Amino acid sequence: MANILEATNVTKxxxxxxxxxxxxxxxxxxxxxxxxGPNGAGKTTFFNCITGFYQIDDGDIVFNGTxxxxxxxxxxxxLGIARTYQNIRLFAYMSAIExxxxxxxxxxxxxxxxxxxxxxxxxxxEEKAVEEARQxxxxxxxxxxxxxxxxxxxYGDQRRLEIAxxxxxxxxxxxxxxxxxxxxxxxxxxxxxFIRNLRDEIGITIxxxxxxxxxxxxISEDITVLDYGEKIAQGTPVEIQGNPRVIEAYxxxxxxxxxxxxxxxxxxxx
Amino acid sequence: xxxxxxxxxxxxxxxxxxxxLIASIIGMVQTFDERDMIAGLLTLGQLLLFAPxxxxxxSVAGKDERRAPVPTxxxxxxxxALAAVPVVLLVALAGFWTTIxxxxxxxxxxxxxxxxxxxxxxxxSLLLLGVMAGLGLLGAAIHLIxxxxxxxxxxxxxxxxxxxxxxxxPLNIANQFLSRDLVRLVFPSKGITVVAAVVIFAxxxxxxxxxxxxxxxxxxxxxxxxxxxxxRRNSLIVMVVSLALLLVLxxxxxxxxxxxxxxxxxxxxxxxxxNIVVGFxxxxxxxxxxxxxxxxxxxxxxxxxxxxxxxxxxxxxMPIGVxxxxxxxxxxxxxxxxxxxxxxxxxxxxxxEIIRVLxxxxxxxxxxxxxxxxxxxxxxxxxxxxxxxxxxxxxxxLAGCMLALFIAWRLRDGRAGRQWMAVREDEDVAEAVGINLxxxxxxxxxxxxGFAGLAGAIFGSRVGSVFPNxxxxxxxxxxxAIIIVGGVGSLPGVVLGAFVxxxxxxxxxxxxxxxxxxxxxxxxxxxxxxPEGLWPSAVRRRELHAAETDEPSVAxxxxxxxxxxxxxx
Numbered sequence: 001m002a003n004i005l006e007a008t009n010v011t012k013x014x015x016x017x018x019x020x021x022x023x024x025x026x027x028x029x030x031x032x033x034x035x036x037g038p039n040g041a042g043k044t045t046f047f048n049c050i051t052g053f054y055q056i057d058d059g060d061i062v063f064n065g066t067x068x069x070x071x072x073x074x075x076x077x078x079l080g081i082a083r084t085y086q087n088i089r090l091f092a093y094m095s096a097i098e099x100x101x102x103x104x105x106x107x108x109x110x111x112x113x114x115x116x117x118x119x120x121x122x123x124x125x126e127e128k129a130v131e132e133a134r135q136x137x138x139x140x141x142x143x144x145x146x147x148x149x150x151x152x153x154x155y156g157d158q159r160r161l162e163i164a165x166x167x168x169x170x171x172x173x174x175x176x177x178x179x180x181x182x183x184x185x186x187x188x189x190x191x192x193x194f195i196r197n198l199r200d201e202i203g204i205t206i207x208x209x210x211x212x213x214x215x216x217x218x219i220s221e222d223i224t225v226l227d228y229g230e231k232i233a234q235g236t237p238v239e240i241q242g243n244p245r246v247i248e249a250y251x252x253x254x255x256x257x258x259x260x261x262x263x264x265x266x267x268x269x270x
Numbered sequence: 271x272x273x274x275x276x277x278x279x280x281x282x283x284x285x286x287x288x289x290x291l292i293a294s295i296i297g298m299v300q301t302f303d304e305r306d307m308i309a310g311l312l313t314l315g316q317l318l319l320f321a322p323x324x325x326x327x328x329s330v331a332g333k334d335e336r337r338a339p340v341p342t343x344x345x346x347x348x349x350x351a352l353a354a355v356p357v358v359l360l361v362a363l364a365g366f367w368t369t370i371x372x373x374x375x376x377x378x379x380x381x382x383x384x385x386x387x388x389x390x391x392x393x394x395s396l397l398l399l400g401v402m403a404g405l406g407l408l409g410a411a412i413h414l415i416x417x418x419x420x421x422x423x424x425x426x427x428x429x430x431x432x433x434x435x436x437x438x439x440p441l442n443i444a445n446q447f448l449s450r451d452l453v454r455l456v457f458p459s460k461g462i463t464v465v466a467a468v469v470i471f472a473x474x475x476x477x478x479x480x481x482x483x484x485x486x487x488x489x490x491x492x493x494x495x496x497x498x499x500x501x502r503r504n505s506l507i508v509m510v511v512s513l514a515l516l517l518v519l520x521x522x523x524x525x526x527x528x529x530x531x532x533x534x535x536x537x538x539x540x541x542x543x544x545n546i547v548v549g550f551x552x553x554x555x556x557x558x559x560x561x562x563x564x565x566x567x568x569x570x571x572x573x574x575x576x577x578x579x580x581x582x583x584x585x586x587x588m589p590i591g592v593x594x595x596x597x598x599x600x601x602x603x604x605x606x607x608x609x610x611x612x613x614x615x616x617x618x619x620x621x622x623e624i625i626r627v628l629x630x631x632x633x634x635x636x637x638x639x640x641x642x643x644x645x646x647x648x649x650x651x652x653x654x655x656x657x658x659x660x661x662x663x664x665x666x667x668l669a670g671c672m673l674a675l676f677i678a679w680r681l682r683d684g685r686a687g688r689q690w691m692a693v694r695e696d697e698d699v700a701e702a703v704g705i706n707l708x709x710x711x712x713x714x715x716x717x718x719x720g721f722a723g724l725a726g727a728i729f730g731s732r733v734g735s736v737f738p739n740x741x742x743x744x745x746x747x748x749x750x751a752i753i754i755v756g757g758v759g760s761l762p763g764v765v766l767g768a769f770v771x772x773x774x775x776x777x778x779x780x781x782x783x784x785x786x787x788x789x790x791x792x793x794x795x796x797x798x799x800x801p802e803g804l805w806p807s808a809v810r811r812r813e814l815h816a817a818e819t820d821e822p823s824v825a826x827x828x829x830x831x832x833x834x835x836x837x838x839x
Contacts, residue, residue: 051702053702073698073702074707077702077704078704083702091692092695094691102688102689102703105689105703105705106703114684126684126685165703169704
């Protein structure tokens with residue numbers, strides 16, 4: 001399978017701190033790929049490099065044949081990359097449906113003066129967008145909640161709305177930053193299933209940052225482990241579970257010999 | 271049964287006393303005393319003296335209705351009396367400290383006369399103390415009346431006070447239709463007559479009582495049974511009637527009030543523009559007056575028949591003025607809009623000042639007149655008919671406001687409005703969902719500038735001349751205050767805010783001296799009591815009254831009809 005995203009030698013520094021160090025990374029089209037690592041390992045920084053929040057200092061990131069280097073976040077989103085956030089960042093005072101409509105921006109083309117002149121094309125586009133937004137709401141299980149302000153939704157619903165907003169632009173690559181953070185086991189299981197469905201039925205490629213090992217080991221086809229901004233391991237869930245360097249990064253040097261990383265036992269302290 | 275918290279009574283009483291004292295020594299009481307509300311009985315100055323005592327009594331008595339009457343009344347009495355103590359001390363002080371005016375310039379003999387009801391100081395002070403204690407008692411006594419009687423009573427009193435305070439409005443309207451002798455019966459030289467006050471109070475009370483005991487229930491019943499079609503028809507009727515009313519308004523109001531409304535309209539136009547920048551897109555612009563100035567100066571220079579002007583027709587010059595303002599907005603916006611929040615506010619503040627300094631500078635004097643400004647600004651015309659009177663300009667401004675309202679309304683509900691809202695909520699995320707930040711912000715800036723330019727173009731022509739003094743920082747602050755008081759992001763709120771902050775001071779010329787003080791107090795009170803503004807935007811209302819929205823909810827739209835729509839998965 002061809003790679004939809006290829007990062008080569010990506011480096012991001014903040015002053016003297018090297019947050020991401022000469023990282024090579026690839027995502028095959030249609031895959032579910034995870035990045036794990038202890039707190040401060042540079043996972044979210046790497047996300048921000050992909051989405052254009054940060055400009056990388058060295059290396060290159062190529063999406064679907066186009067270099068992302070030097071592009072602003074809105075341009076990158078328009079190329080087909082969407083993301084969610086570690087701490088939910090919805091438009092709090094906008095309704096659920098407006099949040100999704102905002103997420104459709106990459107696909108909307110009507111001019112700003114369309115509504116003032118009552119252009120038929122603008123109206124048609126808006127009506128179609130609202131209809132699709134309703135479908136998306138239903139798809140993520142928020143049926144009938146379109147008029148609630150985002151801030152008034154329960155936590156789990158907000159997570160799902162954020163995913164719906166990310167999907168609204170029809171992205172080819174979806175970046176999920178800890179999508180199950182703060183969820184109980186049942187919600188986590190539902191969300192895991194939901195993510196798998198996304199890939200299986202829409203065919204969207206997914207890059208995941210996640211702390212919950214059950215989620216990561218359960219759905220990832222390929223896992224990259226970061227520590228201090230460097231890739232220390234990469235492979236299938238089984239390979240990663242047995243990798244001594246990974247165990248060391250998570251539990252400390254002494255533990256590496258004693259513990260064998262199992263699906264249940266590794267849960268990073270929050 | 272709760273006991274009275276005497277500590278609090280003393281506290282509130284003294285706070286009110288300090289309020290009264292400050293109002294007295296800054297000259298507010300004396301200035302306001304020149305406005306009669308009810309002739310021979312009550313002036314605005316006296317209202318300013320008495321209201322704190324009344325309110326003090328009202329607030330210390332509290333909401334607990336089961337409280338024993340005697341301590342409640344005593345608390346009110348004490349609070350009212352305490353509210354009088356500081357000014358009574360002031361009267362005493364003024365009695366033997368003859369040079370007090372060297373330090374407190376406003377403690378004049380006239381002020382002492384007002385405070386002592388024109389009597390000699392001892393008996394006058396005692397009378398003041400007695401009156402304010404009595405008012406405190408009255409304020410407390412209100413709590414002892416059952417609520418269904420209390421509410422109409424308060425409403426009728428308020429109505430009478432407001433009516434007498436703004437008696438200029440009914441007076442000017444009455445002058446249009448009634449004979450002079452008839453008008454004199456109700457309106458003496460200032461304020462209203464005692465008889466008129468009693469009649470108005472009685473009428474207001476009757477209406478309020480009817481509303482309380484049967485009107486409200488009937489209305490609620492009607493509201494409950496009303497169909498969506500009927501509601502739509504009703505709002506259509508309301509719209510047509512108010513439009514018709516707006517068209518004949520100058521005929522009803524007379525010249526003076528029409529001029530006031532025209533002035534309010536100029537600010538409505540500006541506030542609608544700034545509302546797009548601040549309210550919709552969340553960009554704090556403190557130099558907004560610059561765009562107003564550009565529109566006014568460009569139009570004035572083009573149309574003026576004086577030395578500096580070109581004598582171009584107003585209808586050609588006005589769009590050029592608007593376009594100039596828009597271009598100026600874009601040119602200013604490109605470097606400035608990369609800044610966020612406070613930084614943007616400071617930079618725009620600076621640009622506003624730069625414009626003001628430039629137009630008054632000697633450097634540009636040969637071109638735009640410096641401090642002497644531009645005279646003989648051209649007036650719009652249709653063939654041989656020329657706009658001259660306030661009435662003519664009223665229609666021009668009305669048309670401008672309607673256009674701006676329409677544009678703002680359609681943009682808000684369209685894609686641009688959504689982009690602005692998203693940028694306001696979270697700039698980073700807005701960019702991450704694919705919104706072009708610079709373009710979106712520039713659009714808000716440009717449209718806001720355009721509205722201000724239009725307001726400026728009309729303003730210059732209406733006044734007939736353009737001076738640097740008309741474009742001070744205060745205008746920017748004024749327009750911003752209108753938006754905040756009216757309700758940030760709310761279109762009807764902006765209109766209401768302009769009437770409150772521009773219209774009312776025009777009617778109460780006594781306010782002028784204390785305008786900024788009153789603005790400050792009003793803004794603080796608004797932030798504490800009603801931070802969402804007088805007429806908040808739909809988003810806020812939707813949150814507060816989710817059940818009452820007249821739009822069909824998504825749940826309804828997703829009824830059985832839509833059930834068969836295929837989900838994405």
